[in-house]
Amino acid sequence: MSISVVAIGKKHEKWAVDGIERYTQRLRKPYDLSWKLLPHSSRDGEAARAEESGRILGTIKPQDHVVLLDERGKNIDSPALAKHLQSQFDLGHPVVLVIGGAYGVDHELHARADFVWSLSKLVFPHQLVRMVLAEQVYRAQEISGGRPYHHV
Numbered sequence: 001m002s003i004s005v006v007a008i009g010k011k012h013e014k015w016a017v018d019g020i021e022r023y024t025q026r027l028r029k030p031y032d033l034s035w036k037l038l039p040h041s042s043r044d045g046e047a048a049r050a051e052e053s054g055r056i057l058g059t060i061k062p063q064d065h066v067v068l069l070d071e072r073g074k075n076i077d078s079p080a081l082a083k084h085l086q087s088q089f090d091l092g093h094p095v096v097l098v099i100g101g102a103y104g105v106d107h108e109l110h111a112r113a114d115f116v117w118s119l120s121k122l123v124f125p126h127q128l129v130r131m132v133l134a135e136q137v138y139r140a141q142e143i144s145g146g147r148p149y150h151h152v
């Protein structure tokens, strides 16, 4: 069950490391979360958006199921996320979660996305999005495994 996060920004910042580690360490096989951190553009606005989106697209393979993180996307709850991931695993598609840079992503990357996922209408800093993803992947693992981490 390969899940990778592709994000703009070279490394996890110090304040986010503990939160990310806390959840990724609890993942057990066959769940597997890896990170591809890509450098941000030295340009601004549209030019940065295009350059960073091109870098992200360069890491994506045809069989990947691409979930783009965007506050304008669709809201889903955690059980629905767990089902969404499980259905892709069952089809044998690696899941790629994409976090854009400061200016978001361009139309080409939007067009490649199989699903556009909004965590909230609020805009979060990308380190916080990384942390939330680590926790939600762990939560999805626990929901799919029928374990009691997720109480509703």
Ligand SMILES: C[S@@+](CC[C@H](N)C(=O)[O-])C[C@H]1O[C@@H](n2cnc3c(N)ncnc32)[C@H](O)[C@@H]1O
Pocket: 068, 069, 070, 071, 072, 098, 099, 100, 101, 102, 103, 104, 105, 117, 118, 119, 120, 121, 122, 123, 124, 125, 126, 129
């Ligand atoms: C600082 S935000 C950039 C927001 C940028 N103004 C835009 O228009 O996309 C960096 C990235 O974090 C992710 N992000 C931030 N808030 C989000 C949210 N509420 N839901 C989903 N993704 C979010 C998106 O991938 C976004 O490209």
